[in-house]
Amino acid sequence: xxxxxxxxxxxxxxxxxxxxxxxxxxxxxxxxxxxxxxxxxxxxxxxxxxxxxxxxxxxxxxxxxxxxxxxxxxxxxxxxxxxxxxxxxxxxxxxxxxxxxxxxxxxxxxxxxxxxxxxxxxxxxxxxxxxxxxxxx
Numbered sequence: 848x849x850x851x852x853x854x855x856x857x858x859x860x861x862x863x864x865x866x867x868x869x870x871x872x873x874x875x876x877x878x879x880x881x882x883x884x885x886x887x888x889x890x891x892x893x894x895x896x897x898x899x900x901x902x903x904x905x906x907x908x909x910x911x912x913x914x915x916x917x918x919x920x921x922x923x924x925x926x927x928x929x930x931x932x933x934x935x936x937x938x939x940x941x942x943x944x945x946x947x948x949x950x951x952x953x954x955x956x957x958x959x960x961x962x963x964x965x966x967x968x969x970x971x972x973x974x975x976x977x978x979x980x981x982x983x984x
Contacts, residue, residue, distance in 0.1 A: 889916060893941045893969040899924045901936065901943075912939040920945075922965065927953040929963065929972070941968045949974070957981040 886906035893899040904918035914936045922929040922943065929952075934945040944964040951958040951974070961976025 886914070889914070893922075893943075893965075896970065897924045897926060899965075899969045903934075909935065913937050916943075922969075924969075927951060931963070934963075940966075942966050946975070955983050957983065 885908050888902070888904060889906040890900070890902045893901060900923050901916070901921070902923075903916035903920040906917065907915045909915050916934045916936055918932065920931050920934045922934075929949060931945045931947045931949045933947045934943050936943045942965055944962070946962040949958075949960045949963045951960070951963070951972070958974055958978060958980050960974035960978040963975060964973040965971070966973070
């Protein structure tokens with residue numbers, strides 16, 4: 848009887864050890880090989896009195912009408928250049944805004960701010976948060 852109990856316990860322990868060693872303790876989480884964004888290098892134009900070209904390294908659709916632009920976002924016209932790291936563009940209203948650090952350059956002017964808002968099809972730009980204006984001779 849003692850041999851039977853010992854045999855059952857040995858088989859039970861052997862089964863647990865074999866199952867435990869065949870299953871990895873730390874499974875690796877495999878990252879998706881696909882991109883984590885919807886658009887690569889988005890580029891388009893806001894149509895107003897002066898054309899404003901918009902470029903970024905990537906973009907994600909937030910809704911049917913809004914796109915999140917990320918990484919080296921540039922709004923550029925013949926009169927100015929505005930750079931930031933993230934901006935939300937509204938396709939329907941042709942507006943944009945950002946709460947990221949922003950650099951605006953125009954002839955003789957540099958504006959550094961904590962964000963911006965472009966309204967009225969690009970005709971008006973508001974600078975938000977702490978803003979620094981440099982006028983160059």
